[in-house]
Amino acid sequence: MKYFVFALAAILLSCQNQPAFNLQFEKVAQNLQFPEGPAWDGQNTLYFSNCYGNWLGMVQNNDEVDTLLTVDSTQNCFRQTNGLTFHSDGYLYACDFGLGAIERFDRNGSCQIIEAGFNRPNDLAFGPEGHLYITDPKSYDKDTPDGCVYRYNFTIGKIELVADSLCFPNGIAFTADGKSVFVAESAQNRVLKFTVESDGKLTHRRIFAEMPGGDPDGIALDVRGNVYVAHFGAGRIAVFDPRGQLIASIPTPGKKPSNLEFADPDLKTLYVTEDETNALYRARVPIAGLALSYQQREGHESD
Numbered sequence: 632m633k634y635f636v637f638a639l640a641a642i643l644l645s646c647q648n649q650p651a652f653n654l655q656f657e658k659v660a661q662n663l664q665f666p667e668g669p670a671w672d673g674q675n676t677l678y679f680s681n682c683y684g685n686w687l688g689m690v691q692n693n694d695e696v697d698t699l700l701t702v703d704s705t706q707n708c709f710r711q712t713n714g715l716t717f718h719s720d721g722y723l724y725a726c727d728f729g730l731g732a733i734e735r736f737d738r739n740g741s742c743q744i745i746e747a748g749f750n751r752p753n754d755l756a757f758g759p760e761g762h763l764y765i766t767d768p769k770s771y772d773k774d775t776p777d778g779c780v781y782r783y784n785f786t787i788g789k790i791e792l793v794a795d796s797l798c799f800p801n802g803i804a805f806t807a808d809g810k811s812v813f814v815a816e817s818a819q820n821r822v823l824k825f826t827v828e829s830d831g832k833l834t835h836r837r838i839f840a841e842m843p844g845g846d847p848d849g850i851a852l853d854v855r856g857n858v859y860v861a862h863f864g865a866g867r868i869a870v871f872d873p874r875g876q877l878i879a880s881i882p883t884p885g886k887k888p889s890n891l892e893f894a895d896p897d898l899k900t901l902y903v904t905e906d907e908t909n910a911l912y913r914a915r916v917p918i919a920g921l922a923l924s925y926q927q928r929e930g931h932e933s934d
Contacts, residue, residue: 654881660688660910661908663909665683665684667679667904669715670716670717677892680725682713686699686701686702687712712725714755717923719761721737728752731747732748733745750768753766758809759808764812767781768801778816780797780833784831793831800817802848802849804850807921810826811825815848815849818846823836824836845863847863848889851892853916854919855872857878858870865886867881867888868880885907891904892920893921898920
């Protein structure tokens with residue numbers, strides 16, 4: 632009985648420590664064609680993919696929507712991008728599923744293909760050692776585990792296989808210490824967690840969270856280690872604590888949120904791409920997002 636009382640008290644205290652996730656979404660851009668991959672540059676611009684719209688977009692100074700580049704302007708270096716992220720070198724890196732390639736863009740829109748030959752590269756994230764991790768799905772089938780995760784090793788300029796036998800690997804995000812990484816396995820409706828070894832390989836695969844009712848898609852973390860997952864088809868952002876317990880289910884303006892990114896100088900604005908309404912949204916959140924490897928984490932260690 633005493634144990635039960637202590638356990639109940641701990642649960643109640645934990646609930647009291649959780650902030651309210653009553654987000655008010657504001658539409659930032661509309662009339663898009665399957666928006667994806669929002670990426671904050673750490674300064675004043677949010678970039679996003681417009682998968683079937685033949686252009687790559689950006690939002691400057693919170694409200695000015697513009698085009699970074701179009702398909703016709705790049706001489707077959709850019710076709711259909713999905714996941715985007717920045718690196719400390721100042722370039723925007725992209726998964727181009729139309730070309731089966733990884734690309735990088737400077738702030739003027741100049742494009743360079745870094746590596747080609749992928750099936751359908753989906754999302755990407757920089758690991759703690761500065762190398763680029765890429766999810767590369769093939770078949771969308773829970774019984775066909777032909778998806779992989781690769782690492783582009785900048786030291787040797789080479790692609791390395793770090794995980795395989797996945798059913799449509801999708802969103803990817805690292806923990807603050809870089810010792811673990813989350814990967815959305817969309818066709819299995821779940822998020823996996825891996826241990827990151829010193830050679831970059833992903834081992835000790837385990838289920839972090841089951842997500843029935845839709846596909847787990849883009850992933851982002853906050854400074855408390857909570858994991859935010861765009862639940863495509865379920866119309867929500869699912870928020871899990873570091874143990875994998877669901878602590879919030881945030882309704883989105885449409886049923887198909889595809890990806891998300893913390894932005895603004897305090898990293899307390901959450902941008903969400905949504906593919907039923909074909910729009911980009913944002914909302915203020917109670918907890919700051921985890922700064923990515925190219926950003927200064929020292930300024931974002933508290934709420």
